Amino acid sequence: MxxxxxxxxxxxxxxNQHLDIRTITMGISLLDCADSDSAKSRQKIYDKICNKAENLVKTGETIEKELGIPIINKRISVTPISLVAGASEAKSYVPFAKTLDEAAKTVGVNFIGGFSALVHKGFTEADRILINSIPEALSTTDIVCSSVNVGNSKAGINMDAVKLMGEVIKKTEELTVSTDGFGNAKLVVFCNAVEDNPFMAGAFLGVGEPDCVINVGVSGPGVVKHALEKVRGCDFGVVSETIKKTAFKVTRMGQLVAMEASKRLGVPFGIVDLSLAPTPAVGDSVAYILEEMGLEKCGTHGTTAALALLNDAVKKGGVFASSYVGGLSGAFIPVSEDAGMIAAAQCGALSIDKLEAMTCVCSVGLDMIVIPGDTSASTISAIIADEAAIGMINNKTTAVRIIPAPGKKVGEIVEFGGLLGTGPVMPVNNYSSDDFIARGGRIPAPIHSLRN
Amino acid sequence: MKKAIITVIGKDKVGIIYGVTKILSENNVNVLDISQTILQGMFTMMMIVDIEKCDSNFEALSDILAKEGQEMGVEIRIQLESIFESMHRI
Known part of the structure; x- marks a missing residue:
């Protein structure tokens, strides 16, 4: 007992330690909503989302009440829209984004992800239409999230897509000037994107997934930090064991909520994502965990090693706690969403270069980083290329969610509000990458992709 | 049997157990186990109950208990046992 x-x-x-379930995300396949008539297709999409997710929010709230654990977000991920809209005559997919926005608002979820295209080896016509629709789609909708996969370990990196995404990010910045370029907070550029990610902005439902599925993401940096406070001065074996035990407990919550949601909604359970996701709330920071390990500030020498240990111990503890683990599963390091990261960036301890190194040992990538508004499209593309290269070579997911803030300079602050937090504008390297990005083509898959 | 755990945390005073069990009795909730301590002047009670035959739905019972807690100046909550089971038992 x-x-x-x-x-x-x-x-x-x-x-006191901010333990919560970050998200229950319902994946809904829209493959059966394709139609040669785009209006009919959009109607099918709206109807299917409203039908499948009708009880999602209410069920989440009931579970929250009965178990007494906060469930912060209820979200929906859908099939990449380029695969659905491609059957239609439409020359812009902005109306599809608006349909997603309306349907998501009707069922009351916080976000809907899947205004996406997978172009790691090349573009279809639909992929091009979708990518060109992203700036307007993100500036004219509220809760639609977009992602583009530009590379993977099997195919290499589509450098034409990398170039294009730099331009799309700049265009999105222009169209969302009034909100400090907020549109780009809803756009992720991936390498090795996963098909069952419950976290935004990068969630979409892959084509290998079922018609409808429940994926759950947990959160618990505050719990890990608190547990580590009790083992100050102990060696790394103790640190690792402490994180593992804590991650186990946190993940069991996720598993329980996932099973309950699946049972009550009559939808199969997909995965629990083991990611440690911070929030801007004091005491819910991944950076503070790293500092608890003995670093004066996150970003100083030793940070990558500390993060590697944390990320690995979270997985080892979590994997035994859930019957199916998936998604991104690792520590997140979104700068604007983490009080410790914000402080470290502001005092100069944390740079983009160090963040890039950190992404080698954790999920997911350069996340929620605000850069000066005058950063060129080719520099942004080059940042994406670097990050994609790390993912491609290391067989891991990497992503870039970078926000050029219009008119803002290094040291200024951008307020996004809510879970998205506050972003200090961070410096980028001012030397040009123009000629590199202008080459285009495809970076071939690495030698270790040839495993057969 | 459908087990839930009621926790009461707050400043100790006369009548806390009475206040909680009165509501449980009115709602046909059976008490299976009670344990309580005073930790640093804070009254801490844990009660395991069976809510299978409860007359109200879970949310309503939870609200009634929370309201009673407010009136007594303590925090009362009810949660399904499964959250504790899954976290602390393999």
Missing amino acids: INKYETLETLHMID
């Missing part, structure tokens, strides 16, 4: 101390430990984690 459960004892008093265990009960209080759980309550303490929820009340």
Whole structure:
């Protein structure tokens, strides 16, 4: 029987250490919504989302109440829209984004992801239409998220897509000047994108997924930080064990909520994503975990090693706690969403170069980083290329969600509000990458892709 | 049997257990186990109950208990046992 101390430990984690379920994400396949008539296709999309996700929010709220654990977001991920809209005559997919926005608002979810294209080896006509529609789609909708996969370990990197995405990010910046370039907070450029990611902005439902599925993402940096406070001065074996035990407990919450949601909604359970996702709330920071390990500031020498240990221990603890693990599963390091990262960036301890090194050992990539508004499209493309190269060579997911802030210079602050937080404008390297990006073509897959 | 755990945390005073069990009795909730301590002057009670035959739905019972807690100046919550089971038992 459960004892008093265990009960209080759980309550303490929820009340004081920000333990929560970050998201219940319902994946909905829209492959059966393709139609040669785009209006008909959009109607099918709207109807299917409203039908499948009708009870998602209510069910999430009931579980939240009965188990007494906060479930912060209820979200939807859909089939990459380029695969669905491609059957139609449409020359712009902005109306499809608007349909997603309307349907998501009708069912009351926080975000819908899947205004996406997978172009790691090349473009279809539909992929091009979708990518060209991204700036307007993100500036005219509220809760639609977009992602583009530009490379993977099997195919290499589509450098034409990398070039194009630099331009798309600049165009999105122009169209969302009034909100400090907020549109780009809803756009992720991936290498090795996963098909079952429950986290935004990069969630979409891959073609190998079922018609409808429930994926859950947990959160718990505050819980890990608190656990480490009790083992100050102990060696790394103890640190790793402590993180593993904590991650196990956190992940069990995710597994329970996923099973409950799946049962009550009558939708199969997909995966639990083991990611440690921070929020801007004080005490819910991944950076503070790294600092708890003995670093004066996140970003100083030793940060990459600390993050590698954290990321690995979270997986080892979490994998035993869930029947199916998937998604991104690793520590997130979104700068604007993490109080410790913000502070480290502001005092100069944390640079984009160090963040890039950190992405080699954790999920997912350069995330929620604000850069000066005068950064060129080719520099942004080059940042994407570097990050994609790390993903391609290391067989891992990497992503870039970078936000050029119109008119803003290094040191200024951009407020996004809510979970997206506050971003200090970080410096980029000012030397040109123009000629490199102008080459185009495809970077071939690495030698270790030839495994057969 | 459908088990839930009620926790009461707050400043100790006369009548807390009475206040909680009165509501449980009115709602046909059976108490299976009670344990309580005073930790640093804070009253901490944990009660395992069976809500299978409860007359109200879970959310309503949860709201009634929370309201009673507010009136007594303590925090009362009810959660399904599964959250504690899954976190602390393999």
